[in-house]
Amino acid sequence: MANVVRGPSMHDVAARAGVSHQTVSRVLNGFEGIRPGTRERVLAAIADLGYRRNVAARSLATGRSQAVGVLIPNTPDFGPTSSFFAVERALRDAGFQALSTATANDAESVDEALDFLFGRSIEALVLMAPTRAVLHQADAHASAVPVAYLLTGDERKPWSISVDQGQGVRLAIEHLVAMGHTRIQHIAGPADATEAQLRQNAFVAEIMRLRLPRLPMIEGDWSAQSGFDAGSQLDPSATAVFCGNDQMALGLIHALGLRGIDVPRDISLIGFDDIPEAAHTLPPLTTIRQDFARVGALAVSVLVAALAGEELPDTTPLPAELIVRESVAAPSA
Amino acid sequence: MANVVRGPSMHDVAARAGVSHQTVSRVLNGFEGIRPGTRERVLAAIADLGYRRNVAARSLATGRSQAVGVLIPNTPDFGPTSSFFAVERALRDAGFQALSTATANDAESVDEALDFLFGRSIEALVLMAPTRAVLHQADAHASAVPVAYLLTGDERKPWSISVDQGQGVRLAIEHLVAMGHTRIQHIAGPADATEAQLRQNAFVAEIMRLRLPRLPMIEGDWSAQSGFDAGSQLDPSATAVFCGNDQMALGLIHALGLRGIDVPRDISLIGFDDIPEAAHTLPPLTTIRQDFARVGALAVSVLVAALAGEELPDTTPLPAELIVRESVAAPSA
DNA sequence: TGTGATGATGTTAACGCCAACATCAGGCGC
DNA sequence: GCGCCTGATGTTGGCGTTAACATCATCACA
Numbered sequence: 137m138a139n140v141v142r143g144p145s146m147h148d149v150a151a152r153a154g155v156s157h158q159t160v161s162r163v164l165n166g167f168e169g170i171r172p173g174t175r176e177r178v179l180a181a182i183a184d185l186g187y188r189r190n191v192a193a194r195s196l197a198t199g200r201s202q203a204v205g206v207l208i209p210n211t212p213d214f215g216p217t218s219s220f221f222a223v224e225r226a227l228r229d230a231g232f233q234a235l236s237t238a239t240a241n242d243a244e245s246v247d248e249a250l251d252f253l254f255g256r257s258i259e260a261l262v263l264m265a266p267t268r269a270v271l272h273q274a275d276a277h278a279s280a281v282p283v284a285y286l287l288t289g290d291e292r293k294p295w296s297i298s299v300d301q302g303q304g305v306r307l308a309i310e311h312l313v314a315m316g317h318t319r320i321q322h323i324a325g326p327a328d329a330t331e332a333q334l335r336q337n338a339f340v341a342e343i344m345r346l347r348l349p350r351l352p353m354i355e356g357d358w359s360a361q362s363g364f365d366a367g368s369q370l371d372p373s374a375t376a377v378f379c380g381n382d383q384m385a386l387g388l389i390h391a392l393g394l395r396g397i398d399v400p401r402d403i404s405l406i407g408f409d410d411i412p413e414a415a416h417t418l419p420p421l422t423t424i425r426q427d428f429a430r431v432g433a434l435a436v437s438v439l440v441a442a443l444a445g446e447e448l449p450d451t452t453p454l455p456a457e458l459i460v461r462e463s464v465a466a467p468s469a
Numbered sequence: 470m471a472n473v474v475r476g477p478s479m480h481d482v483a484a485r486a487g488v489s490h491q492t493v494s495r496v497l498n499g500f501e502g503i504r505p506g507t508r509e510r511v512l513a514a515i516a517d518l519g520y521r522r523n524v525a526a527r528s529l530a531t532g533r534s535q536a537v538g539v540l541i542p543n544t545p546d547f548g549p550t551s552s553f554f555a556v557e558r559a560l561r562d563a564g565f566q567a568l569s570t571a572t573a574n575d576a577e578s579v580d581e582a583l584d585f586l587f588g589r590s591i592e593a594l595v596l597m598a599p600t601r602a603v604l605h606q607a608d609a610h611a612s613a614v615p616v617a618y619l620l621t622g623d624e625r626k627p628w629s630i631s632v633d634q635g636q637g638v639r640l641a642i643e644h645l646v647a648m649g650h651t652r653i654q655h656i657a658g659p660a661d662a663t664e665a666q667l668r669q670n671a672f673v674a675e676i677m678r679l680r681l682p683r684l685p686m687i688e689g690d691w692s693a694q695s696g697f698d699a700g701s702q703l704d705p706s707a708t709a710v711f712c713g714n715d716q717m718a719l720g721l722i723h724a725l726g727l728r729g730i731d732v733p734r735d736i737s738l739i740g741f742d743d744i745p746e747a748a749h750t751l752p753p754l755t756t757i758r759q760d761f762a763r764v765g766a767l768a769v770s771v772l773v774a775a776l777a778g779e780e781l782p783d784t785t786p787l788p789a790e791l792i793v794r795e796s797v798a799a800p801s802a
Numbered sequence: 803t804g805t806g807a808t809g810a811t812g813t814t815a816a817c818g819c820c821a822a823c824a825t826c827a828g829g830c831g832c
Numbered sequence: 833g834c835g836c837c838t839g840a841t842g843t844t845g846g847c848g849t850t851a852a853c854a855t856c857a858t859c860a861c862a
Binding site: 142145146147157158161165189190192193194195196197198 | 850
């Protein structure tokens with residue numbers, strides 16, 4: 137305590153400018169009725185002293201923290217990370233500070249993380265945690281603050297912001313079918329991931345709609361390694377594989393290559409996400425692109441609008457986009 | 470203001486427990502001389518009311534924010550992201566909150582980001598921004614708070630925490646040489662990236678030390694795309710390529726594949742970082758692993774020690790590790 | 803010329819907490 | 833039994849800001 141250096145305060149600025157501290161406050165807060173000369177003197181004093189508003193005092197006085205919590209999975213994956221950066225940026229632009237917490241998906245970690253965030257009196261929360269366990273845990277913390285659900289496959293309108301998973305999956309299957317495939321297998325993401333569930337459900341629905349044969353599902357965990365492992369369980373009759381994400385597709389290509397199976401000559405592959413590496417796998421990966429950054433920015437705009445009591449922006453799921461590269465060809469047989 | 474809901478305060482808890490608010494404060498702060506019965510009553514009241522300490526008030530009273538700024542590059546790359554998660558985690562465990570800011574590398578963005586952070590009265594800063602411009606900008610903000618430099622190639626002992634780049638590079642070159650290579654080309658990272666510079670310098674030093682022929686350097690930008698582009702500029706006489714990172718190696722494999730050049734039969738490749746995908750490229754990438762998470766955790770421990778006035782931990786660069794996979798073979802000629 | 807209205811600024815009282823000091827009861831030595 | 837020490841708790845005064853209210857010129861208009 138004793139050795140804490142405190143910078144100049146509003147009083148110091150006020151003294152230097154020859155006004156009251158309240159006038160300084162008004163200048164800082166963009167209050168209107170300030171004589172230009174006065175404002176100028178205040179501004180000069182601020183510059184001279186290198187004064188900065190004390191956030192803690194401000195937040196104590198207003199009862200608002202200007203902080204928004206962000207919960208992200210602690211895996212350095214392209215999707216969540218991209219969204220996170222967009223969220224952080226948008227928050228900063230809107231005058232909020234992002235209090236981020238990367239967490240594992242188990243209930244205890246999430247609990248601890250949410251505790252941390254709410255303990256910091258956040259005004260809103262961006263939830264980017266992708267499993268049901270996390271969602272459940274978050275509900276348990278039910279609070280008065282608005283919560284935006286990102287990439288969670290949650291359906292609470294208008295709080296759920298995401299890319300349209302169903303449409304993305306349809307894009308993928310339609311492309312495969314258009315190329316002549318009928319025997320399509322799916323490597324899904326982990327069962328507890330809501331987005332994996334969504335894609336899987338959409339896949340099944342589409343297969344049934346088109347009256348295509350149903351091949352057994354393989355469950356991965358989003359990692360390239362799990363895609364690699366899936367290689368050994370592939371149905372020999374499958375002519376195409378819809379991979380739950382690009383990393384798994386990448387691993388699968390590796391596994392197939394080892395067995396002398398060529399993509400796309402012998403089997404076609406389509407991924408999901410369009411990670412930067414997807415353009416440079418061998419062969420380059422045909423995939424479904426999600427605009428993660430836009431999802432993040434949109435989420436923030438929803439929260440900011442909610443906090444301001446304004447009308448919420450439209451949060452219909454964003455469209456996914458088919459990126460055609462070279463991992464899909466007509467079936468060989 | 471009027472519509473802000475404020476939770477219970479210390480006074481409320483004190484009233485309920487039949488003690489003074491100061492006693493509540495003491496219980497909360499783990500003060501020793503509290504009669505067990507009293508402590509219990511206070512704890513019960515806290516639980517009943519769902520009381521939470523007001524961080525702003527606490528921070529105003531103590532003059533400490535318990536916040537540590539983290540500056541990260543706004544690219545969703547494996548390395549910085551992994552370190553970031555480790556930093557965030559360690560900070561939380563140490564009782565600090567991470568105030569993170571993802572930023573582009575240009576001076577203006579960095580300036581704005583640092584302004585934001587210092588405006589939030591951070592007590593320390595983790596700087597993970599990897600270009601000289603950023604470092605320069607940070608120095609301009611020279612402040613009283615301790616700063617940890619991560620992955621920046623900076624050399625301010627003991628504040629610079631990183632993996633030993635020189636040793637990593639030597640590991641790579643020695644491996645190539647042991648496999649029989651002498652004509653080794655380097656695809657470097659962007660010139661303004663300090664780590665790229667470090668690796669490049671170490672590469673040149675090693676080549677000269679071993680009296681190997683110097684082939685022209687190619688400059689990429691860390692992206693797979695730039696590695697792909699480098700494919701067309703490769704020296705025909707090179708039998709091995711030391712890539713500045715794994716992504717560029719990945720792109721290069723793609724480019725070479727297109728020209729019918731097989732890795733490792735026709736040319737050997739070695740990467741740097743060991744991103745998760747490196748194990749599943751075709752062929753799997755031999756590379757140099759950096760323990761990004763450990764770097765992050767170590768950085769936090771340095772800052773925490775500095776803030777506590779304790780002795781700083783040892784920050785000699787962490788060792789890199791050679792991961793042998795299949796992208797390096799004996800030269801064919 | 804007086805009387806409000808208006809605009810610019812000053813004054814005061816929180817906000818919720820911590821630190822320093824104040825108090826008060828009980829135990830110990832003499 | 834008295835004073836003094838010690839341990840447990842209470843009281844007071846900020847921390848730097850904002851909000852609400854107070855003041856005081858100035859000006860328009862009757």
